[in-house]
Amino acid sequence: MKMFLISDNVDTLTGMRLAGVEGEIAHGHKEAKEAVEKILEDKDLGILLITEKLSSEIPELVDDIKLNRKRPLLVEIPDRHGSGRNPNFITNYINEAIGIKI
Template sequence: MKIFCISDNIDTNIGLRLVGVDGLVVHGKEEVIEVINTVRNNRDIGILLITRKLAKLVPDIIDDLKLSANLPLIIEIPDRHVKKDEDNEYITKYVRESIGIKV
């Protein structure tokens, strides 16, 4: 299975390409929807990385993908503009919502 990244900046895309992760840089809601639909139809992709900024553009689609048992697995990754404290809070919130334990 492959990993694919949808990013809003070239730096994230280049960094992930260095470790073998293909991806695209997009900026608009329509572009995000188009790429997500393409990835959903590609059976080779098992994990979809998407920056939080882009995930916020299409929360209904992201939630639908996360709640379904189908591939790809959706993982939101921090933007390069996120402050350190916000990133730590995001991880804590994600764990709390996922397993119901306050960390």
């Protein structure tokens, strides 16, 4: 199985290539959707990495992959600018899920 990255950022792609992960750059909804649909045709794909910013461009496709496919495992990663999430997002998530303040 192989791993593939779809990024909106050249620096993230370069870093992942140094780690042996191939990928491509996409910008905007149309390019992101085309890139994801193209790589999903690869039966050897085990893990699809996508930057958080780019995944926010195609939430319907990301949700479809996560909910309706066994493979590939889709992992949203932050880019060099960091995560778009609140710094306390894990604590807030736990508070919402179980109602206990940590």
